[in-house]
Amino acid sequence: MILYDYPGGPNPRRVRIFLAEKGIAVPMETVDIMTRRNRQPDFLEKNPTGGIPILELDDGTCISESVAICRYFEELHPEPPLFGTGAKQRAIVEMWLRRVELNLMVPIGMVWVHGHPLTAKLIRQIPEAAAQNRVRAAMGYKLLNDQLAENEFIAGDAYSVVDAVALATYDFGAGLVGVPPEDDLTHLACWHAAVSARPSATA
Ligand SMILES: N[C@@H](CCC(=O)N[C@@H](CS)C(=O)NCC(=O)O)C(=O)O
Incomplete structure (x- = not known):
């Protein structure tokens, strides 16, 4: 699994804060949105809307949308519950x-x-x-x-x-x-x- 991240953006930061609250470490790779790297064809294939973050799973599935990524980790690691109980x-x-x-x-x-x-x-x-x-x-x-x-x-x-x-x-x-x-x-x-x-x- 790999999390495509951009340190200066608010949406990737949502996920990093969430993972830190959960105590989960995920391998990350920075994608430079300032050079439009995220808009190159290989990234648009992972996420047609072009935004970062993207979580790519080992089976090739790509999950974008910061809250959807957080929800995925909530299911895998329910404690502490961050989506309510x-x-x-x-x-x-x-x-x-x-x-x-x-x-x-x-x-x-x-x-x-x-x-x-x-x-x-x-x-x-x-x-x-x-x-x-x-x-x-x-x-x-x-x-x-x-x-x-x-x-x-x-x-x-x-x-x-x-x-x-x-x-x-x-x-x-x-x-x-x-x-x-x-x-x-x-x-x-x-x-x-x-x-x-x-x-x-x-x-
Ligand atoms: N709704 C998406 C927004 C993703 C998004 O717009 N990310 C910004 C960084 S904060 C981005 O990649 N901007 C550059 C672009 O869209 O080309 C989410 O919550 O993940």
Whole structure:
């Protein structure tokens, strides 16, 4: 098995944080997305949508989508459970995964592609799309802040895959993309400090 990784990207980082929380070591190979290595025919065969990470199994099966890769490892190594236990908690984890993806990662990604000089060569940027998605990202951060007012972690009392996904998203947004949360989102700030202090955050 091999995990195709890119150290600077938020989606591969989700998987690395998840694996670190599980204590699982997986052989990794860096694929340089800046040189478009991931868009060469051999990689498009592994993942037609072109994104990294990709997990290639020994039988040649390729699993892409960061959360799908995490789910695969959850099945193989159920402890500690990071996708929730029991019908209710599993559904809550899934709900927050979707909320983080749709309300935070998507708008941050749109600001990245429509508003950042590093992506200007890749598409025809629409500055209004970047501006509109800054507002959506601010709403996404607020959604998490409100949830964290009552909960230690995003999906409740226990650390879950949602925290790994949200941490990678937050750091990408607040860092490279330049879309940090508002200073008054104090619950989000406390959560960020706590999850960043976990050893997995350095993965
Ligand atoms: N939804 C996918 C997104 C994968 C993705 O877009 N990865 C980025 C790196 S963070 C990438 O490979 N970008 C370069 C490209 O798409 O060419 C996932 O969760 O894995």
